[in-house]
Amino acid sequence: xxxxxxxxxxxxxxxxxxxxxxxxxxDFQATTMFWYRQFPKQSLMLMATSNEGSxxxxxxxxxxxxxxxxxxxxxxxxxxxxxxxxxxxxxxxCSHGTGNNYxxxxxxxxxxxxx
Amino acid sequence: KQEVTQxxxxxxxxxxxxxxxxxSFTDSAIYNLQWFRQxxxxxxxxxxxxxxxxxxxTSGRLNASLDKSSGRSTLYIAASQPGDSATYLCxxxxGSARxxxxxxxxxxxxxP
Numbered sequence: 001x002x003x004x005x006x007x008x009x010x011x012x013x014x015x016x017x018x019x020x021x022x023x024x025x026x027d028f029q030a031t032t033m034f035w036y037r038q039f040p041k042q043s044l045m046l047m048a049t050s051n052e053g054s055x056x057x058x059x060x061x062x063x064x065x066x067x068x069x070x071x072x073x074x075x076x077x078x079x080x081x082x083x084x085x086x087x088x089x090x091x092x093x094c095s096h097g098t099g100n101n102y103x104x105x106x107x108x109x110x111x112x113x114x115x
Numbered sequence: 116k117q118e119v120t121q122x123x124x125x126x127x128x129x130x131x132x133x134x135x136x137x138x139s140f141t142d143s144a145i146y147n148l149q150w151f152r153q154x155x156x157x158x159x160x161x162x163x164x165x166x167x168x169x170x171x172x173t174s175g176r177l178n179a180s181l182d183k184s185s186g187r188s189t190l191y192i193a194a195s196q197p198g199d200s201a202t203y204l205c206x207x208x209x210g211s212a213r214x215x216x217x218x219x220x221x222x223x224x225x226x227p
Binding site for chain 2: 004008035042043091102103
């Protein structure tokens with residue numbers, strides 16, 4: 001099945017710095033990738049949809065200037081958390097469709113801690 | 116707006132028991148429903164995918180059913196094992212944007 005590689009798995013950064021998270025589709029050309037955020041004991045919430053070669057679509061309440069998404073190729077999407085603050089500490093996870101009856105496959109997630 | 120609810124939020128059972136996890140959704144116009152497993156601090160592993168035209172799917176000790184008209188799905192785990200301990204998430208694909216909406220999960224603990 002489709003495999004998504006996401007890294008780093010964990011990152012600790014200082015408040016005010018930026019962090020980039022990469023999501024690679026290893027065996028599938030993903031024109032669309034999805035970025036989710038998960039707070040402790042809560043479910044996944046869609047942040048944005050990245051589209052290869054065009055601008056990402058952000059969900060209501062998600063700041064596009066803070067969470068920069070780039071989807072420059074069919075196999076790579078990146079999420080950059082700019083000027084990170086402690087409240088941005090969360091679990092970020094990417095996903096794309098498998099092309100098989102609209103199933104979805106997910107990366108292993110990135111635990112971001114902003115200190 | 117689609118909303119997905121999972122009951123119970125947490126469940127603890129002794130090894131060997133059969134158990135049922137429940138998922139309900141408010142908008143029955145779905146494309147499919149998917150059950151995932153999430154281990155602590157890890158990503159999601161797809162367990163079963165049920166298309167809107169299907170009633171159930173089976174994989175090993177897992178069986179998922181779908182009653183689209185009533186907005187319900189159940190995940191049945193037979194002969195539970197400690198290795199089944201994880202959070203189980205239900206997600207439905209719906210809407211013109213084909214958005215995946217997740218429930219808040221059921222945290223399962225299987226005691227040896």
